[in-house]
Amino acid sequence: MKTSRRARLTLAMLCAAVIIIAAVILPDLAVTAPEQGKPLGPVEKIRTPRNPRPEDWQAPDHAAALERAKAPREFVAKVKSEDPKLRQIRFKNLGLGVGDIKYSYMILDSPLVNTFENLYGPARFMHSKHAASLGGDCALCHHASPEGSDAGIDRLSETVACRTCHQESFNPAHPERIGLKAAYHQQCMGCHEEMNKGPIDCVGCHAKRVPDHKDLVRLPDDPTPMEVTQECLRCHQKAGEDMIKSAHWLWKGPSPYTVERQKKVMSGKATDTLNNFCIALPSNWPRCTSCHAGYGWKDETFDFTDMTRVDCLVCHDATDSYHKSPPAAGMPAPEVDLKFVAENVGKTNRNTCGNCHFQGGGGDAVKHADMCAVLRYPERNCDVHMGGYDFTCTDCHAAANHKIRGRSTSLPVAEGSRTCEDCHTSKPHYGDSMLDFHLNKHTDAVACNTCHSPVYSKCKATKTWWDWSEAGDKSREPVKDKYGMEDYNWMKGSFEWKEAKKPVYAWYNGYMERLLLGDVIAPEAMGFAPGDSLSAEERRSLPVTNITAPVGSIRDPSSKIFPFKLMDGIQPADAKHNYLLVPHLYPTSPDDKSAYWKNLDWQKAFVDGMKAAGLPYSGEYAWVRTNMYWGIKHEVMPKEMALSCVQCHESLKGEKTCDRCHQDRRDVDFKKLTVSGTDFGKMLSQGRDVAELVGVTDYIDFKALGYKSDPILSGGRFTKLPLGRTEP
CATH class of the missing domain: 3.90.10.10 (Cytochrome C3)
Structure with a gap:
C-alpha cells in the first residue's frame, strides 16, 4: 500500500511538472503547427453557436x-x-x-x-x-x-x-x-x-429554401472531413465540379481589371500577389490556408483536382458551430461535430462568409476597412444594408456555379462585377426635386460610397500601419491605444489603428495597378538597411512603393471619385534584385529551422520564403515603405447620414447657397439643403472617434483631385460654358 501511494504521488508530481513546463514554453510553441493527420484523441464535440444572435437584435x-x-x-x-x-x-x-x-x-x-x-x-x-x-x-x-x-x-x-x-x-x-x-x-x-x-x-x-438534411445525410457518428465531402458529392457532384474551378478554391484566376495584366489567367494569392499585411502565401501555407475552403493545403503539392478536399461546411454551416483550426491548413477544429453540421446545412450567411473575410490579416478588422465581426449583427447606422435590411453577403454578391460576383481592389481575381448601380441604377435619387436632379448629376463623377460612406471602420478600429522592421523584440511590452488595440507584437512588428477614419479619395475607373511577386521597384524607394535607426517621422517620409493603386483621371469620363483605405507600412525587399521579399514566417513542423516566428532570423526566413516563391534571394535585404489602396464598399450609412452639399462644397458656407444660380422659391429651403447630412457631432456623442471631422468642409479636397477649386465656382470636369470649356 505504501509503495502504491508513493508511486501515485510521484506520478502526480511528474504531471504537475509537465504542466508547469508547458505553461512556460507554450507561448513560443503556439506558432508550431501539429503534424497533419496525427490523431488528437477523443475530443468532446460542441454544437453550440459561436456567434449567437443577440436576443434584442433585429434589422x-x-x-x-x-x-x-x-x-x-x-x-x-x-x-x-x-x-x-x-x-x-x-x-x-x-x-x-x-x-x-x-x-x-x-x-x-x-x-x-x-x-x-x-x-x-x-x-x-x-x-x-x-x-x-x-x-x-x-x-x-x-x-x-x-x-x-x-x-x-x-x-x-x-x-x-x-x-x-x-x-x-x-x-x-x-x-x-x-x-x-x-x-x-x-x-x-x-x-x-x-x-x-x-x-x-x-x-x-427568390432564394431557394434548403431542405432539411437530417434524413438525407448518411454518415457515421464521427466522420472524417473528407467523408463528409464525399457524402455531399453523392448528390451534388456538379457543385463539386464547379467549386474546383472557382477562385474561392484556386485562390487564382483571370485578372481582367489589372492594367498590363489583363491576359494573366492565373494571378492571385496562390501564385503572385503580395500585400503589406502578412505579405504572401508561399512557405506559409498551413497558417494562411486556415481560411481556404478546403482541407489540407499545407504546401505546394496540394491536389486542386481532388474534390474530396473541398470543404462544403465552411460555407454552408447553418449551426454556427463549425470552425477551422488556425494552424491546420484548413482542417476543422477537433471539437466540431461534423455529422451534426452536415445534417444542418443551409445557404451562406454573414457568419459563414465573415469567419474568413472579417478576419483577414490575422484578426478582426485588420485588413478590410469596411468589414469586421460587428457586421454579424450590426446596428443600422453601422451598415444600412446588413443592419437595416438584414442583407446576407450573397444578396449582393450573387453566385452562379460557385463563382461569386464582385471584385476586390486588393486582389486581381474577378468572377463578375457588382456595383451599387446594379440595384440602385445610375440615377439612384428617385425623386423629382431640384436636389434629386443635382445629386443624380453627381453620379457621373462621384461614386455612391464617396457620400454614403463618409468614414470607414466606424464599427471597429482597423489597422492602418504595419512596420515589419521592428519585429523580433520579445522584451518589448505592447501598449494598448485608446481603442484597446495593441501597438506591438514580437512576431509581426509595430502597428497603428484607427476608428471612424476619413477615406483617401482618388479617381478610379474600375482598373488597378498592381505590384506582383518579382516586379522591380524603383531604386530610390529602397528605404533603409537593417540596423539603421530611423525616427517615426523619418519612416513616414520614405519614398512609397504602391502595391496597389487605382487607375483613373479627372479627364477620364469613366473615372469617378472613390473612397479608399490607404494601408501604410514597412516591409522587406531584396537590396540587389529590387523586389519585395517573401519571408517564411510560420513554422510548419517542430523541426523547422528557418521560420521567423520560431528562430527570429530574417536571413533564413528570406532564403526559404523566396525559394517557395520561385525567386532568387541575393542575401541582402532592406526595409521599404509600401502603400495599398483598399476600396470602401461596405458599412454604407443610411441616406440621411450621407455627406451634405456644404460638407464638400465650401463655397456654400456663405449667405448665398443654391440660390446663387437658382431663383429663390418658397417651396425650397436652400439653406436647409446645404446643412443636412452626416452629423459628426452626433457620432462623436455616441463614442465615435470623429472629433477632427466636426465642421469640416471641402471634405474630399477638390484641389487634390485636380480641380482648380470648388467645382461650383470653377466648373466641372467637362462642363461647357458660354465662353468655352472649363479647364480642371
Missing part, C-alpha cells in the same frame, strides 16, 4: 417590411372599369409619382402565396427603383382601382397593394381573378420579359 427596416407583408388586407370585390391609357393620363394629371411612395422597400411575402408549396423564400422589392425606372408611371403596375376611390381626395387610395384584389387562388366568387402568387409572377416576370431587363427565373428573385 428594423426588414422587420417592418415583413410585418407589412403579412398584415391582412380588406378584399376589394369591385374595381373601376377604366381604359388603361385614360387611367395613365389621369394619374399623370394628378401628379402621382415616385414622391408619393410611402414605403420604398417592400417584401413580397404572404401566407396566401405559400398555400400549396413553400420552396422559395420571399422576394425583396425596391418600390422606388421600379417606379423611377418606369418614369413614375404608377398605372403600369397599379392597373386597377377600388370602386369609389378618388386620388383627388386621397392620393394613395387608387394605388393599392396587389393583395387587396388578388388573394386566394381559384376564388369561386371571382373566377376571373388570378391568385396573389400568379399575380406577382405575371406582373413582375411579364414586365421583365417585355422590357428585356430583370430576372425571369425563380432564383433571380
Whole structure:
C-alpha cells in the first residue's frame, strides 16, 4: 500500500511538472503547427453557436417590411372599369409619382402565396427603383382601382397593394381573378420579359429554401472531413465540379481589371500577389490556408483536382458551430461535430462568409476597412444594408456555379462585377426635386460610397500601419491605444489603428495597378538597411512603393471619385534584385529551422520564403515603405447620414447657397439643403472617434483631385460654358 501511494504521488508530481513546463514554453510553441493527420484523441464535440444572435437584435427596416407583408388586407370585390391609357393620363394629371411612395422597400411575402408549396423564400422589392425606372408611371403596375376611390381626395387610395384584389387562388366568387402568387409572377416576370431587363427565373428573385438534411445525410457518428465531402458529392457532384474551378478554391484566376495584366489567367494569392499585411502565401501555407475552403493545403503539392478536399461546411454551416483550426491548413477544429453540421446545412450567411473575410490579416478588422465581426449583427447606422435590411453577403454578391460576383481592389481575381448601380441604377435619387436632379448629376463623377460612406471602420478600429522592421523584440511590452488595440507584437512588428477614419479619395475607373511577386521597384524607394535607426517621422517620409493603386483621371469620363483605405507600412525587399521579399514566417513542423516566428532570423526566413516563391534571394535585404489602396464598399450609412452639399462644397458656407444660380422659391429651403447630412457631432456623442471631422468642409479636397477649386465656382470636369470649356 505504501509503495502504491508513493508511486501515485510521484506520478502526480511528474504531471504537475509537465504542466508547469508547458505553461512556460507554450507561448513560443503556439506558432508550431501539429503534424497533419496525427490523431488528437477523443475530443468532446460542441454544437453550440459561436456567434449567437443577440436576443434584442433585429434589422428594423426588414422587420417592418415583413410585418407589412403579412398584415391582412380588406378584399376589394369591385374595381373601376377604366381604359388603361385614360387611367395613365389621369394619374399623370394628378401628379402621382415616385414622391408619393410611402414605403420604398417592400417584401413580397404572404401566407396566401405559400398555400400549396413553400420552396422559395420571399422576394425583396425596391418600390422606388421600379417606379423611377418606369418614369413614375404608377398605372403600369397599379392597373386597377377600388370602386369609389378618388386620388383627388386621397392620393394613395387608387394605388393599392396587389393583395387587396388578388388573394386566394381559384376564388369561386371571382373566377376571373388570378391568385396573389400568379399575380406577382405575371406582373413582375411579364414586365421583365417585355422590357428585356430583370430576372425571369425563380432564383433571380427568390432564394431557394434548403431542405432539411437530417434524413438525407448518411454518415457515421464521427466522420472524417473528407467523408463528409464525399457524402455531399453523392448528390451534388456538379457543385463539386464547379467549386474546383472557382477562385474561392484556386485562390487564382483571370485578372481582367489589372492594367498590363489583363491576359494573366492565373494571378492571385496562390501564385503572385503580395500585400503589406502578412505579405504572401508561399512557405506559409498551413497558417494562411486556415481560411481556404478546403482541407489540407499545407504546401505546394496540394491536389486542386481532388474534390474530396473541398470543404462544403465552411460555407454552408447553418449551426454556427463549425470552425477551422488556425494552424491546420484548413482542417476543422477537433471539437466540431461534423455529422451534426452536415445534417444542418443551409445557404451562406454573414457568419459563414465573415469567419474568413472579417478576419483577414490575422484578426478582426485588420485588413478590410469596411468589414469586421460587428457586421454579424450590426446596428443600422453601422451598415444600412446588413443592419437595416438584414442583407446576407450573397444578396449582393450573387453566385452562379460557385463563382461569386464582385471584385476586390486588393486582389486581381474577378468572377463578375457588382456595383451599387446594379440595384440602385445610375440615377439612384428617385425623386423629382431640384436636389434629386443635382445629386443624380453627381453620379457621373462621384461614386455612391464617396457620400454614403463618409468614414470607414466606424464599427471597429482597423489597422492602418504595419512596420515589419521592428519585429523580433520579445522584451518589448505592447501598449494598448485608446481603442484597446495593441501597438506591438514580437512576431509581426509595430502597428497603428484607427476608428471612424476619413477615406483617401482618388479617381478610379474600375482598373488597378498592381505590384506582383518579382516586379522591380524603383531604386530610390529602397528605404533603409537593417540596423539603421530611423525616427517615426523619418519612416513616414520614405519614398512609397504602391502595391496597389487605382487607375483613373479627372479627364477620364469613366473615372469617378472613390473612397479608399490607404494601408501604410514597412516591409522587406531584396537590396540587389529590387523586389519585395517573401519571408517564411510560420513554422510548419517542430523541426523547422528557418521560420521567423520560431528562430527570429530574417536571413533564413528570406532564403526559404523566396525559394517557395520561385525567386532568387541575393542575401541582402532592406526595409521599404509600401502603400495599398483598399476600396470602401461596405458599412454604407443610411441616406440621411450621407455627406451634405456644404460638407464638400465650401463655397456654400456663405449667405448665398443654391440660390446663387437658382431663383429663390418658397417651396425650397436652400439653406436647409446645404446643412443636412452626416452629423459628426452626433457620432462623436455616441463614442465615435470623429472629433477632427466636426465642421469640416471641402471634405474630399477638390484641389487634390485636380480641380482648380470648388467645382461650383470653377466648373466641372467637362462642363461647357458660354465662353468655352472649363479647364480642371
